[in-house]
Amino acid sequence: MASETQTSAEYIQHHLTNLTFGQHPDGSWGLAHTAEEAAAMGFNAIHVDSMFWSIVTGIIFSAFFYAAARKATSGVPGGLQNFVEMVIDFIDDITRSIFSYNNTLIAPMALTIFVWVWLMNFMDLIPVDWIPGVAGLLGVHYMKVVPTTDPNITMSMALSVFGLILYYSIKCKGIGGFLGELAFHPFGKWGILANLPLEVVSLIAKPLSLGLRLFGNMYAGEMIFVLLALMFAAGPTFGLLGGVLQWGWTMFHLIIITLQAFIFAVLTVVYLAQAHETEEAH
């Protein structure tokens, strides 16, 4: 909430700044105290809050599903196993329908991405001031709780997927096959000058669109929550309106976070299926 000592701009700025640990320009290591200080650190820094919440949500996912996996029975499943199996069945069906190659990694990866990204997105639905407020009381000045509003996080996952795309492309098609696909499609070997830029751009576009789509959606959603939270400081009438709007946006956002997590998982499977595709399918 915007306090007396904070303008709206400062409030928004505050919400959009990560808790950054890194090397100050003068060579010493420590937390950045302002957004400018964080920016000055350059590449030699790490977003502690993004990493923390990303790992926490990842552990929640792993613990939850591992608990179900350890007690997995082929008899009558309990409540937890029922729920987990429903999610797994959903992901397994989709993966099977898209990815028909023999690779046991793909389906678990799709599951991890779907649930983990969903959990990271879900942090967006926690009222924007709760966790940063508690963190502020504990003396932590910046706390951005939604990892997927950090382009580092989304691009990192997208680039990891990109790495897997390159790995499986070369593994399945051979280095020659992979480069041949870049050079000789879609216009055959005489159109190499047109093929190469087209194919390279479409290859690079995969991780970019994958990472930036998720980031853009979550960042915009977060921004709306921050703006709605500003209304609470503008008197009881606006505060009430803000509350109603926040509730409505939360409901709507619940759909968005699920959809974005689903899109990220499905596109990963689609891209990896393309990477495994060896014969001519054009």
Place this chain on the structure above:
Amino acid sequence: MNINWTLFGQSFTFFVFIWFCWKFIWPPLLDAMHERQKTIADGLAAAEQAEKDLELAQERADAQLKEAKQEAQAIIDATRSRANQMIEEAKSDARAEGERLKEASLAEIDQEINRAKEALRAQVAALALIGAEKVLGATIDAEKHSEILNQLAAEL
């Protein structure tokens, strides 16, 4: 919105969580699901098989029942025809016996008649002789006149 080491940190985390899921979460759950699927499929198949068996048994029972009925009918038919035959035989036997008895009776009657005739003839001959003796007043030698007497008897 600075790009920094978070990029690599998250990549590392990403692969760790995926590896964990790949190794420890996905296989046991999917195995359990497949096993259950198989159990259910087997159960359904067994039920279907049992139903088919039941149908088959029913069919067999029906066929046997039909066969038994046919057999019984055949037995009844055979018995009935045998009975008819026996009745016919008895009838014809009776008829033949009756015929035979009648014939025997007739023959006996004839015999009786002949016997009576013989007796009468003999008596007539005797009477004729007595009559002739009376008429002639003399005894007729039976031996002498036997020819005449026999002729007479034959004429009677």
